[in-house]
Amino acid sequence: MLLLALSVPISLAQRCPPGSQPCPTTMADYHYPVITTDDDNRYVTSTRCPPYANPGWSNPGSACAINTTYTFPLHPKFALNPVPVGEELSRFEGIYYLKEDPAPILGAIGVLVNGVVVYGRGSPCGAGSRCPNAGTGAPSIYVDAVDSEGNTIDQCGGHPQQMGEYHIHSAVTFMNSTGRQMCSLPADSPGNHSVLLGWMFDGFPIYGQYSQGGNIPTALDQCHGHTHEIDGIMTYHYHMPMSYPHIIGCFKGCPEASNNQQLGSLASQYCPNGGLDTDPQPAFEGPGGATVPTTSTASTAGTILASVLVVTSTMAFLLLLL
Numbered sequence: 001m002l003l004l005a006l007s008v009p010i011s012l013a014q015r016c017p018p019g020s021q022p023c024p025t026t027m028a029d030y031h032y033p034v035i036t037t038d039d040d041n042r043y044v045t046s047t048r049c050p051p052y053a054n055p056g057w058s059n060p061g062s063a064c065a066i067n068t069t070y071t072f073p074l075h076p077k078f079a080l081n082p083v084p085v086g087e088e089l090s091r092f093e094g095i096y097y098l099k100e101d102p103a104p105i106l107g108a109i110g111v112l113v114n115g116v117v118v119y120g121r122g123s124p125c126g127a128g129s130r131c132p133n134a135g136t137g138a139p140s141i142y143v144d145a146v147d148s149e150g151n152t153i154d155q156c157g158g159h160p161q162q163m164g165e166y167h168i169h170s171a172v173t174f175m176n177s178t179g180r181q182m183c184s185l186p187a188d189s190p191g192n193h194s195v196l197l198g199w200m201f202d203g204f205p206i207y208g209q210y211s212q213g214g215n216i217p218t219a220l221d222q223c224h225g226h227t228h229e230i231d232g233i234m235t236y237h238y239h240m241p242m243s244y245p246h247i248i249g250c251f252k253g254c255p256e257a258s259n260n261q262q263l264g265s266l267a268s269q270y271c272p273n274g275g276l277d278t279d280p281q282p283a284f285e286g287p288g289g290a291t292v293p294t295t296s297t298a299s300t301a302g303t304i305l306a307s308v309l310v311v312t313s314t315m316a317f318l319l320l321l322l
Ligand SMILES: [Zn+2]
Pocket: 119, 145, 149, 159, 161, 167, 169
């Protein structure tokens, strides 16, 4: 009898940190995020729970409701140089490793409009990552999370980590309308710029894979963002890619330090005096998707034109002398 009792699993209940509950497994119990603004910031208060049904929520951790308010500057400032969130190093035993310097930002880097938290692309070896043991010649202690954790993600590209924080590393699963519906996100309309999907911690918005006219974005910078008019206002924004860098390549703006403890030192390093009002390395997409020259290219062209005019007028003057 005793042996029989012991052979039954002790408990199938999910385990969450003290004070938090397992995420709901049905849509009826889901709480949508509350989004408010004041003069300076947008605030997104989320339970961090996924708004789609999954009876398990336990791979590799258990998804838990952890009420959190994230802050996004309403008037984002540009960093002097893009802030790295995780840079590729090399492939080893089939997995992409990331550089240790600059170290990848671990944990949250943004939030989707459905309240799901977006993590960076880096993952430390040994924390649920498929990663060789130390001493095997691995080139770094960080790996690409999509590469190394891909076998644990659900139908929306997410999973909970060991402390119960549900998150995504990639948007690939909800790039089409079926995925958007399945993951409780707004769908794109054909022939138009993709809809807003969320905000990164520097305050800049992030959209789906399509730019103006429903076309593939042009003039994307290394952060996977660019600038063009949205609703009549020139706006820097990110586009989610179908592949590397998975979400964003870097922060173009100054990240809000209160959202992730790793961001404080980066904000002071890349944004002395609070950052810049204008983009130091602008990447413009013209109306309809054509790339327009940046200010520096335009002034170079202007200098060449001025030189030609000087030469031409000098020649005319010489001709007059003859
Ligand atoms: Zn993860």
